[in-house]
Amino acid sequence: MYATNYHRASSVADALRLKGASDEAKYVSGGMTLIPTMKQRLAAPSDLVDLRHIAEMKGITVSGGRVRIGAGTTHAEVAQSAEIKAACPALAHLASLIGDPQVRHMGTIGGSIANNDPAADYPSAMLALAATIVTDRREIAADDFFTGLFETALQDDEIVVAVTFAPPERAGYSKFPNPASRYAMTGVFVAKGPGGVRVGVTGAGANGVFRHAAMEAALTGNFSAQALSGVTTDPSELLSDIHGSAEYRANLVNVMARRAVAAA
Amino acid sequence: MTKVSMTVNGRQVSGDVEDRTLLVHFIRDRLGLTGTHVGCDTSQCGACVVHMDGKAIKSCSTLAVQAAGSSITTIEGLAKDGELHPVQAAFKANHGLQCGFCTPGMVMAAVDMINRHGGNLDEATVRENLEGNICRCTGYHNIVKAILAAAAEMSAGRQAAE
């Protein structure tokens, strides 16, 4: 790892100030993506601004028909949360499938969505739940937030503070994990909520997480696994790599979607 | 250089480190506690698992400066007054180790999962919770047996104490 300078932020305002003091600074939350990347010398921030001790970025609340998860909430906290299990059990289930217990104790929802790894789990749920990404300066609809592989609508110094969503009537998540890394080779989150049926697909898209319009249309009239049997996915828009071809993933999208609906 | 202070196995320690120093290197090289191992550079093997503020984490993927102010427990901190921790004793009794390289991380992960699940652990849950620990000798069967035995013994001990 290249040398770096560590700073611990005490508030969102403090973090913005620390980040502004250097061109090459990066935020670190759980560090479960950033530290391994720095160890491999694929990232070399001159400064690290630690968000893990910022109280205003923590905690889960459900009120006024919205669920709010602070960006600093760990995967383990989401997986165990009684509030999330009541409001959206599929999201608690998703969090329980991320990596391993040690990764879940450190990794955060804010870090995961800011990173937007094409094989990360949370982005599919954010799309399907029509979540709002709350930053230090604005609110961004999930549909506008995830813009490509490891790309988001965030400005360079913008901090994800929380995510919010309306609890869905029904939701399910099904993931085919890569046997070695446990990241999603394909993961599908389906939700029937106030805005209709939405389907978020991760791990499969050549351009990152995406919504599956044909599946949403099929499920709108008939929210059942059978409704998906005739729906196909165009492999030309899917990832092909050593883990699986685009055609293989196209089939996985359908299988995972049917399982997710059955579980919802 | 930054001066970091933390509690390790109940003892207050501090030292000057480069900010890029990994927690595992601080523990091994500065504190001389070499029970915590490094088995990979991909954050996947779990040989480096320690507890930070009561939760299992990978010390190869955390900087020492990130851990400043926290309370760390390593494998050396489990035995009390020369008595093995019940999980250590169960690994010994059930032949839960072969070369022993993965064992400190396995034991720390096991103590953490027993803390979270208590006596409700079943085999499937143990195997799921060992997702982040790899045994190159592939002795998972006896590792799982040892964890189940320790969980049963520890929850019986808790009930007897109540």
Ligand SMILES: Cc1cc2nc3c(=O)[nH]c(=O)nc-3n(C[C@H](O)[C@H](O)[C@H](O)COP(=O)(O)OP(=O)(O)OC[C@H]3O[C@@H](n4cnc5c(N)ncnc54)[C@H](O)[C@@H]3O)c2cc1C
């Ligand atoms: C062994 C292993 C297995 C894993 N398996 C999975 C898996 O199955 N599924 C999965 O989804 N993920 C997996 N992960 C990744 C894990 O979920 C990470 O925790 C997550 O992707 C990043 O969260 P973090 O808090 O650790 O972020 P960090 O690593 O601290 O940061 C990641 C990036 O986001 C930025 N950032 C962090 N927080 C914020 C914020 N609040 N606002 C703006 N920018 C921010 C950082 O600057 C950095 O660029 C795995 C990781 C490991 C090591």
Ligand code: FES
């Ligand atoms: S050394 Fe930490 S996970 Fe392998």
Ligand code: FES
């Ligand atoms: S006992 Fe040899 S690596 Fe597990």
